[in-house]
Amino acid sequence: MNIHEFQARQLLAQSGVAVPPGDVCDTPERAKAIAEKLLADGAKLLVIKSQIHSGGRGKGVFKNGYKGGVKLCKTADEAFEIARAMLGNVLVTKQTGAEGRLVSKLLVALAPQIEKELYLAVLLDRSVSRPVIMASTEGGMDIEEVAAKTPEKIVREHVDPAVGLMPFQARKLASALGLGGELMNPAVKLISGIYRAWWENDASLVEINPLCIVRGEDDKRALLPVDAKISVDDNALYRHPEIQAMRDLAEEAPLEIEASKHSLNYIKLDGNIACLVNGAGLAMATMDIIQHYGGMPANFLDVGGGASKEQVTAAFRIILQDPNVKGILVNIFGGIMDCDVIATGIVAAVKETGLKLPLVVRLEGNNVQAGKQTLSAAGLSLIPADSMADAAQKVVRAVSEQAKR
């Protein structure tokens, strides 16, 4: 699960990481009030940041023509005007797609005087099953680009989960980032805090980009995370109710939310052939084989290993809410689950939804004969198939023939 930047800042602060002063708001009046407070506390420059789950916000453009989802300003009145332009409008970035995201919250924060931008992230290294801290002197850039062009500028430190991050490891990282002298001890505190935020919150990613060397009012140098991204392991949310409460449904596709209510794993894609499959691997493979035969999958949909009649019906309802869908492929390998139960679910779903689109069904496995019988006895105009290849070819053909008519 992804959370907003202002929420990530809260988690970091709870782990002892100092963040630039600031607050979140949802009205221009409130933005102005936060700005007044920050200016009264001595801030010279402020930043106003759209809170959506997307990178590239600064270069984004609002649908009303307003440019930039991240803006700097110097007065509370400017903060008010910027907030009024952003709030309630849809921001399009390179990551949101053309539909963009509605901005309903803003972070108003002190914009520090930045001397240098660094990069720091904690994530899981799957190849060794251990956490790894990645750091780079090339902050503020896309880390994938740094990894591709100048891999030597990324340092990695693995953490032994039995002992956690040791201070010497934080010192090694600080040293590699050039944070010696008076910045060494603050760097160790910061890196340890960021690792703690990763581990204690069951995060899958904590990314600080940029992590900045800043010059404070007293002319002293300090370290501040200027942007923060945190994703949390869905499987661990049960033990973090406070993070679960941070879920923002406005950031998720409505059909995916609906699917999750029925314990269905649904992801909307851009094609026009919907698929309904049991098991994630088989569901991916079904999408692949549709494309192999010239079609485009409209979704990923895993009904799980033991799908019920109700789940199959719900799955049909969800699939049919996607207006792009022109045909449906059902691919069930009923290992343990009874194919006849699935067939009964399909018949009920077709009747309930009044399905008019071509429907290809491939059933295999336990009690498959009874299942096939149930389907043919129902008198539906569905197209039976014997193998995955047969099913994919049939649905692609049916959809293209329908398009010609």
Place this chain on the structure above:
Amino acid sequence: MAILVTPETKVLVQGITGSFGARHARLSLEYGTSVVAGVTPGKGGQMFDGKVPIFDTVAEAVKETGATASAVFVPPAFAADAILEGVDAGLDLVVCITEGIPVNDMVKVKRAMEGRKTRLIGPNCPGIVTPGDGKDSHGGCRIGIAPGYIHRKGHIGVVSRSGTLTYEAVWQLTCRGVGQSTCVGIGGDPVNGTSHLDVLKMFNDDPDTHGIILIGEIGGSAEEEAAEWVRQHCKKPVAGFIAGATAPPGRRMGHAGAIVSGGKGTAKAKIEAFKAAGIGVAETPSEMADTLLRMM
């Protein structure tokens, strides 16, 4: 022979009184697997279905029944504890079926298992089947949730992350009259006990396995590592399929580990690694068995 388990392997089931564990313990018993014990803390002394003794701890179950392998069906929050209890009791093999275990729990489990003799398969996996001699492969060893009857005793090893995609491959083989030595589902999580590579090595060393189907999916780099080893060391024909070529980057496709992130873990890179290693790549998932059989 076979790998990991034989029809003689004595199996215990952790979480045998839960509905999921009970159902699959019954199916394993019907398949002819020697399920010798169940473990549910607090229910020690009871009997499961009137024939399998239930113990409070894995250690007691091992001591009383001589079980060497375990199937873990406990809920996600308790799975790490259940796995390590099996390790502590000195089991040879723990197969964890549970889906939805927090990643950091598995990070700790893997660390705690370092230097121990127990092998972990899973989590979030369909388990293992070594088919038996009987009708519909009855009499084999089934640990987990795979349908036993789709198998047939023979000489092809199957290894995959996914459950239903494994069944698809097994069924393709069985329908062509070709049997399997052992079928292993290693699970769809980012941190798992046994990798594709670990299983490949076992198949390579198993005289009863003559060919291998290797099924991968997007995410991580385990398939690439397996392919590199095949290129250098594998003596047997290997055919493979990678699922997820059409999956959009940055989205998790059902399995917690099935995600293309930062340009890493793409199907394209994995397929290229397979081809470079001489692994026969099935063009579609319908051709997994045929691709291998053409190579043999």
